[in-house]
Amino acid sequence: MAIGNILGYATGSYSGWYKVFPFTLTPACNISCANLKSAFFLDIIFILITTYISIMAANEVPLGSSGAANAEAEESGGSAEEAFLWELFGTFRYFSKPIWVILSVTALTWIAWFPFLLFDTDWMGREIYGGEPNGGANYDTGVRMGALGLLLNSVVLGITSLLMERLCRKRGPGFVWGVANILMAICFVAMLVVTYVANTIGYLGKDLPPTRIVIYALTIFTILGFPLAITYSVPYALISTHIQSLGLGQGLSMGVLNLAIVLPQ
Incomplete structure (x- = not known):
């Protein structure tokens, strides 16, 4: 991936x-x-x-x-027999408190991730490069720079995926997931700070952004690859572990966690 x-x-x-x-x-x-x-x-x-x-x-x-x-x-x-939708929802009464915590945190996490995944390049084009869609070269340059940031994000994501098992064995999956969510929140706050600084400098709509502003934005995109890799894998491992003890099957755990991901949309 x-x-x-x-x-x-x-x-x-x-x-x-x-x-x-x-x-x-x-x-x-x-x-x-x-x-x-x-x-x-x-x-x-x-x-x-x-x-x-x-x-x-x-x-x-x-x-x-x-x-x-x-x-x-x-x-x-x-x-x-194949489980129908009402049978899937019927299993909710067997869930323990840790399972509900995992589902809740997953839903809240994806509420934060979806806007970033949808508007990351648009943020770079509008807020960092000061452009508008179909309004000049600045926006297009910002979108391409945002794609470069996502490329770096994917590189970090791939490296983190290779080290995932070692991290979880050493610190525990819950701890790793918690640190990843904290880092995600810090990065999103940093995006607000960079946006404020970009508006304060006063170059928007007049010139290309200073190099340091672009570096800050690319750094945030790159760092976000680590929590994104954790979000793609660790919650599934945690929910599978807890549901397996109930004897409800691995397929059910995947379906339930996917519901927690798609419902915030």
Whole structure:
């Protein structure tokens, strides 16, 4: 996932894709539009390549073969039943207090993460570079710089993922998650401080931001890769551990935690 994010954000931070795909630049589509269309073409190319690799690598059993018939018979003969939505909500009464705490913290954490993930590059373009969408080069430059910050964020995310098991074994997953949430809150407050400083200096709408302001913003984006990596993995491990002791199954733990993530939206 981190590698895919790095490649994607690297694509967004490069402003010369219209030269690679010159046919995307038309009288009705300026350079920014052409770069965006070029990114879509790259996306299609990678999807085709990965789809081909997946199809060639998967060893599927044809439907008319005896192996498929045996697998279908075993599946129909099993006693397991799929859980419907009301059965999923019905299991809430078995949850202990630690499970509710994990779900609550997860929901609150994602309330903080969703605005950042949606408007991070827009914040860079508007608040740091002082631009407006379709209002000049400053906004486009800020968005590309925001994509560079997200690229650095993904690099830290990938490194943290590799060290995740060691961190959790040494300090405990709950402690690591708590530190990550505190660091996330500090970074978001730092974004407010950087925004205030940028408005105080008075360059917005007149010139490009000072180098130190850009470095501050990129540093915040980079540091946020650590708590984001923790948020992607540790809550699932914690909820699985507590639900397993109740004998409710790992699939249920994933579904319940996903509800805590999507409900804040």
